[in-house]
Amino acid sequence: MREISVELIRDTVARLAMEACCRLPKSTLDAMRRARESELSPTGRDVLDQLIENAGIAASENVPICQDTGLAVVFADIGQDVHITGGLFEDAVNDGIAKGYTEGYLRKSSVAEPLFERKNTGDNTPAIIHIRLVEGDRITLRLAPKGAGSENKGALHMLVPADGIEGVKKAVVETVRHAGASPCPPMVIGVGIGGNMETACLCAKKACARDADSRNPDPRYAKLEDELLELVNRLGTGPAGLGGSVTAFKVNVEFCATHIASLPVAVNINCNAARHAEAVL
Amino acid sequence: MPATHHLTTPLSRDIIRTLHAGDLVFITGTVYAARDAAHKRMIEALDRGESLPFDPVGQIIYYVGPTPAKPGKPIGSAGPTTSGRMDAYAPRLMELGLAGMIGKGNRSKTVMDAIRNNVCVYFAATGGAAALISRCITSYTVLAWPELGPEALAVMTVENFPATVVADCYGGDLYEEGKKPYQSI
Numbered sequence: 001m002r003e004i005s006v007e008l009i010r011d012t013v014a015r016l017a018m019e020a021c022c023r024l025p026k027s028t029l030d031a032m033r034r035a036r037e038s039e040l041s042p043t044g045r046d047v048l049d050q051l052i053e054n055a056g057i058a059a060s061e062n063v064p065i066c067q068d069t070g071l072a073v074v075f076a077d078i079g080q081d082v083h084i085t086g087g088l089f090e091d092a093v094n095d096g097i098a099k100g101y102t103e104g105y106l107r108k109s110s111v112a113e114p115l116f117e118r119k120n121t122g123d124n125t126p127a128i129i130h131i132r133l134v135e136g137d138r139i140t141l142r143l144a145p146k147g148a149g150s151e152n153k154g155a156l157h158m159l160v161p162a163d164g165i166e167g168v169k170k171a172v173v174e175t176v177r178h179a180g181a182s183p184c185p186p187m188v189i190g191v192g193i194g195g196n197m198e199t200a201c202l203c204a205k206k207a208c209a210r211d212a213d214s215r216n217p218d219p220r221y222a223k224l225e226d227e228l229l230e231l232v233n234r235l236g237t238g239p240a241g242l243g244g245s246v247t248a249f250k251v252n253v254e255f256c257a258t259h260i261a262s263l264p265v266a267v268n269i270n271c272n273a274a275r276h277a278e279a280v281l
Numbered sequence: 282m283p284a285t286h287h288l289t290t291p292l293s294r295d296i297i298r299t300l301h302a303g304d305l306v307f308i309t310g311t312v313y314a315a316r317d318a319a320h321k322r323m324i325e326a327l328d329r330g331e332s333l334p335f336d337p338v339g340q341i342i343y344y345v346g347p348t349p350a351k352p353g354k355p356i357g358s359a360g361p362t363t364s365g366r367m368d369a370y371a372p373r374l375m376e377l378g379l380a381g382m383i384g385k386g387n388r389s390k391t392v393m394d395a396i397r398n399n400v401c402v403y404f405a406a407t408g409g410a411a412a413l414i415s416r417c418i419t420s421y422t423v424l425a426w427p428e429l430g431p432e433a434l435a436v437m438t439v440e441n442f443p444a445t446v447v448a449d450c451y452g453g454d455l456y457e458e459g460k461k462p463y464q465s466i
Binding site: 040041043047050051053054057058061063064065066067068069105106107108109118120122148149152173180181182184231234235236237238240241242243244245271272273 | 365461462
């Protein structure tokens, strides 16, 4: 049994929040640079130049890449042999979010209740925490801030098995077509296939928090990722939606077991500021 | 061939008529910052028969909710937010004389019609380029509803703020036209 204190969890989460919001992951920046080389539209290339310059300014001045520093999505893989000391895990994560978003001059974009008062919580809590119990005595924290411009354009399609691969492709392409310029293309598109309503969406979220240079380990799904990318890039939406050949940097697919009668497909779009930061405690 | 314009606010209708979808602009002068909650409050004020906290005639609203300013800086990162969420409110403001909007993303048919009928213009700034854009903003002062935090109504001074004309007063729509040469699905 290894002990990990809530203070360490809090301070790590705070650091990850600031890092994720101000430093674009290398995989996203590399994807941006490759897109700059391949983009056919001169306007699209100008947009990509701006985004690359923006990432440089954000990193060197330690300021947010995007003003929408998002809701804080935290994937926590907790080893079964860890003993968390000094308090509750979820409180530690939320304390870390409050600390990171306040001390890092990040925007507080969370309202406590969605419909009547929509009062800002003032410290960007609560985080959205996905806990998984895993083998070992470590905690892996992956923080993926997610803005609403892209999040609002996601969709869940409850397909049936007869819809098959073509149905999945159509669901993804039409979701991206409908999203248009709003989710700040070029995007990283997360697709979750299988499970039920909530697991399909969680798979999609995990997929869009993956690196832009990652591939699904199953070669069939890796090939599907390539095919989906080729299809969405034929939409012509382009950088900033002003027209072009690069609408998405990458499509990431995750899948899980599903019911004999189901084929859920969730599409969770990430913007050009596809951000995340990870630490292992 | 898209033209480049250097614009100073407020914008006259004659100037707006020279702008065409696809043109690049660099905006200098006063621009107002407002997004969802400030728009809701402006419309509620109008519904009560009150006047707006600023005279919208000839002015531009930038759809933005910036990050907090670091010490010594006028503003934090300040890129555009999704304009479609303001579609329910924008036509009323255009009818009162609002000249332009800066944001990102497609607008409803009602808004596109209002842009044409009221001789207005809709500009896109580059979504995601928030640190770069904030360098063009030299002042940011909250005008009303400070309790809304990043959603407060504010007045900003901008210098050579870069944007692209997406919707002009002739019905031009760059989001529709721009993708056509690259669309094959």
